[in-house]
Amino acid sequence: MQMIDLLEKHKGIAERHARMMAMGVDAVGLTNDKILSPTRAVINGRETILAGTNNYMGITFDADCVRAGQDAMAEFGTGTTGSRIANGSYALHKELESELAKFLKRKHCIIFTTGYQANLGMMSGLAGPKDTIFLDADSHSSIYDGCALSGAKLVRFRHNDAADLDKRLARSEGEEGGRLVVVEGIYSMLGDRAPLADFVEVKKKYGFQLLADEAHSFGVLGPHGRGLADEAGLEDDIDFIVGTFSKSIGAIGGFGAGNHPLFETLRYAMRPYMFTASSSPASVATSLAAVRKLAAEPERRGRLGVNSARLFAGFKGLGLDLGCDTVSPVIAVKCADEISTIAMWNALLEAGVYVNIALPPGTPNRLCLLRCSVSAAHSFDDIDKIIALFGKVVASRAAA
Amino acid sequence: MTASQDTIGQICKLLEPFNSTGKVLTPDTEISTDLNIDSVAVMDFVMEVEDHFDIEIPLNVVSETHSINDLAMVVDARTKKA
Numbered sequence A: 001m002q003m004i005d006l007l008e009k010h011k012g013i014a015e016r017h018a019r020m021m022a023m024g025v026d027a028v029g030l031t032n033d034k035i036l037s038p039t040r041a042v043i044n045g046r047e048t049i050l051a052g053t054n055n056y057m058g059i060t061f062d063a064d065c066v067r068a069g070q071d072a073m074a075e076f077g078t079g080t081t082g083s084r085i086a087n088g089s090y091a092l093h094k095e096l097e098s099e100l101a102k103f104l105k106r107k108h109c110i111i112f113t114t115g116y117q118a119n120l121g122m123m124s125g126l127a128g129p130k131d132t133i134f135l136d137a138d139s140h141s142s143i144y145d146g147c148a149l150s151g152a153k154l155v156r157f158r159h160n161d162a163a164d165l166d167k168r169l170a171r172s173e174g175e176e177g178g179r180l181v182v183v184e185g186i187y188s189m190l191g192d193r194a195p196l197a198d199f200v201e202v203k204k205k206y207g208f209q210l211l212a213d214e215a216h217s218f219g220v221l222g223p224h225g226r227g228l229a230d231e232a233g234l235e236d237d238i239d240f241i242v243g244t245f246s247k248s249i250g251a252i253g254g255f256g257a258g259n260h261p262l263f264e265t266l267r268y269a270m271r272p273y274m275f276t277a278s279s280s281p282a283s284v285a286t287s288l289a290a291v292r293k294l295a296a297e298p299e300r301r302g303r304l305g306v307n308s309a310r311l312f313a314g315f316k317g318l319g320l321d322l323g324c325d326t327v328s329p330v331i332a333v334k335c336a337d338e339i340s341t342i343a344m345w346n347a348l349l350e351a352g353v354y355v356n357i358a359l360p361p362g363t364p365n366r367l368c369l370l371r372c373s374v375s376a377a378h379s380f381d382d383i384d385k386i387i388a389l390f391g392k393v394v395a396s397r398a399a400a
Numbered sequence B: 001m002t003a004s005q006d007t008i009g010q011i012c013k014l015l016e017p018f019n020s021t022g023k024v025l026t027p028d029t030e031i032s033t034d035l036n037i038d039s040v041a042v043m044d045f046v047m048e049v050e051d052h053f054d055i056e057i058p059l060n061v062v063s064e065t066h067s068i069n070d071l072a073m074v075v076d077a078r079t080k081k082a
């Protein structure tokens, strides 16, 4: 029998990458040689403004967070060498869970090793093969993967369209099993928010359990920084939230939270929680220090809002076509096609600003995007430089 | 097994805007591989099919359909039920 090479199917990816490399650019293989601060790195020997890091609070070099991580590593060691089910929890894991529950005003909180695993765990722990998950079409890959892991029936509804969800719920009326609806606080590619009030209306009509992934909105939105549900005043209507420590917390890890009396049983039902090593002491300790900072220093959120509004207004002023019409720290510029997007991304980098390049199928509606994420640590000068460079590189091209 | 010609015809019409290869669509055309349509675009296309026929095609079912005929059979089965 002839061997079929398993990697042969990825030839197309190699060809696409080669086309990019032929333009002298490796947009997906970038190396930060040095990280100087939350907003500066040395890339290709040049000091570069970072505007694509999701480092919303600019907290990665905070002296208290760094010290908390160093102390925890010295005290508890470099790693936990196993899962919490097998090796037991460290007091730190529990401390972070209770601090976070307090911050989120939720009865229960479970932390995960990454945000990706938090979604895998929550989707597969909540829904099983007899249930149906209704997910927004623009959901993050971790939600899709979690849905696949659950074995549930998966129904995709049109992005941010509560009427479309309503229609799909009506189509599956009378089927057995529970129903979970999944939305995101801020969508990571276009920066738009879920119209929560509309979804809550549909929830009242049909009765289902509602989960919001607040990955990009936790720490960012709402009077208390708890996310979109906090901003919208609808926290009681959201049954479960998911979040990550990789963005506003500036560390690594994720969480799920809720008030359900059986929430803690999820610990014994979520494979992505049970069968992977728990977060390292340093990671947990930095996250814990950062959660306390977010609670104690709401001005970071204020500063992020001001910076985001400044970049948004600047881009609007340039006439750029943006991902959405509301201000959030995710500001995406729509571009014409893959080749020109790669060229502009490269020109921006050479001029000293790093943003994310986002191409299909990683984007909704096959869009090619130059995606910026704003940080509370950006100075006005940084923001103005980013605007000026987009004017020079992007707006001039669009006009040409 | 083959699906109804009518269903196949309607699906081809819905698929045409996603077909950038210029290939002629036949019942045996593999939607994703032959037409070089990425995973997200396939899901978007199926959403159009769902709305056109007013049926539900869960993603789990989508992942098991490859050719236009496969999808048309799913549509036939689900429109009959309704």
Ligand SMILES: Cc1ncc(COP(=O)(O)O)c(C=O)c1O
Pocket: A114, A115, A116, A117, A119, A140, A142, A184, A188, A213, A215, A216, A244, A245, A246, A252, A253, A254
């Ligand atoms: C919406 C959303 N959910 C989950 C994740 C996964 O988080 P993490 O990077 O911590 O694994 C991300 C970010 O990557 C995200 O954008």
